[in-house]
């Protein structure tokens with residue numbers, strides 16, 4: 001395939017993926033917006049006023065970055081895992097497998113679809129949060145880059161989950177039992193400096209902590225973790241997950257018999 | 258002439274240890290209309306799966322128009338259009354989108370793909386349905402959708418795995434006409450089928466596979482010449498009670514208006530008719546009792562079975 005043919009193939013997957021979640025926006029875009037609005041009302045307004053400041057910021061302002069991150073993580077992951085598993089289940093993944101398009105185009109296409117969903121939902125949640133909190137941007141570059149990298153990372157993770165999944169149960173196990181706990185314990189609602197020493201150290205094993213903190217730095221200029229550590233961890237994860245995804249695709253794991 | 262398909266010593270052992278192909282070699286010439294026949298479970302879909310890279314082979318090699326499916330997979334796949342046995346499209350996607358996306362995976366820009374999709378939707382009688390989702394189509398329409406999808410990138414080799422299974426007679430015949438037409442325009446076609454009539458009607462060459470082994474690979478004409486005898490059923494215009502005596506033919510009276518004739522190859526049909534005419538027996542119509550290849554086919558499978566048991 002020529003490069004321009006590859007670009008056409010890539011664009012085809014991305015547009016198809018975009019239209020898929022837009023068509024069912026009531027299931028895909030609306031729920032995270034409602035959930036986040038509830039968080040703002042309960043934690044920000046009702047309880048937050050009792051909590052007082054966190055690291056010198058209103059509690060509401062402190063949790064906004066983490067809540068946006070949470071929406072980006074669950075939606076990027078969820079988009080790729082359900083779309084790719086769905087195409088395995090209905091076997092229309094074969095439409096791509098018989099075509100001359102190389103595997104990395106398939107992978108990048110799905111990841112770009114997950115990132116697109118992350119961006120749409122992330123922006124929607126950001127708009128909602130502006131009703132409750134005055135957003136300040138401390139460092140736009142950090143904000144945008146952490147946002148996109150996190151979205152890529154979890155799109156890749158969702159892809160791997162879909163490759164291994166053999167049932168619809170399998171695509172909800174990881175989000176429920178791994179992703180949700182890690183997200184809640186990833187420093188969205190508190191600074192880890194409030195934790196006892198042991199739990200502070202334990203928290204450092206949670207990769208989501210690094211993303212939430214780096215993203216919060218983009219808004220507020222504060223972080224529990226040095227920025228360079230955050231970026232390194234995120235990028236290493238992306239490289240590992242991408243290589244593993246390519247390995248699975250090249251082997252035909254779960255898609256070629 | 259270029260070989261459209263070249264398969265060498267293809268073996269497949271599935272993950273559960275089952276040996277589906279025991280070393281199949283097969284060539285199909287460019288421009289051919291080739292039938293792959295065999296009972297259920299013989300390994301037809303496995304061969305097609307390997308050709309189209311949906312099934313990983315255990316050993317052997319496959320080339321499509323000279324390009325190897327391992328080393329030159331992009332070219333090999335571009336030459337191939339596949340209509341699989343099972344429906345494999347997203348039933349929640351509008352059918353026009355299914356076609357345009359498929360072209361996109363081959364690198365065909367949208368504007369060009371739209372023209373091609375329009376043409377194929379018209380030709381295959383799906384134009385009225387182009388905005389419908391795939392799940393709203395009837396079984397026969399779904400088959401035709403898969404044919405249209407396989408042709409979006411104008412492949413030189415079209416492979417159809419049981420394309421007329423579960424399709425009613427009328428649609429089956431229009432499908433045959435369509436396939437004949439694109440074959441005449443130069444597309445090489447390979448199809449698997451259960452219907453011997455279909456193979457006889459469409460195909461020039463034929464391979465018969467059983468238990469993962471190719472037991473026959475020849476031309477349709479040669480195969481038919483092997484028929485030792487044919488059985489005809491004659492509907493008579495007048496009732497007869499006494500069995501006519503035609504030398505060399507074996508006749509049975511099914512009822513007083515129906516005569517069954519077993520005609521050996523060396524006997525001409527003319528002899529039979531001249532006898533009947535002489536005796537004032539009027540024949541209204543004549544047909545083959547079963548498809549004439551059916552018995553031959555069954556005999557071959559029996560022989561292959563016997564060989565399999567002996568080894």
Ligand SMILES: Nc1ncnc2c1ncn2[C@@H]1O[C@H](COP(=O)(O)OP(=O)(O)O)[C@@H](O)[C@H]1O
Nearest residue numbers: 257271273275277296297298299300301302303
């Ligand atoms: N994924 C699989 N795992 C194990 N055995 C399989 C698999 N797919 C097919 N088979 C077996 O391989 C044999 C050939 O199957 P197939 O190629 O589908 O036959 P056909 O298309 O001629 O009916 C059958 O016995 C079938 O049960």
Ligand SMILES: [Mg+2]
Nearest residue numbers: 301302342418
């Ligand atoms: Mg089959």
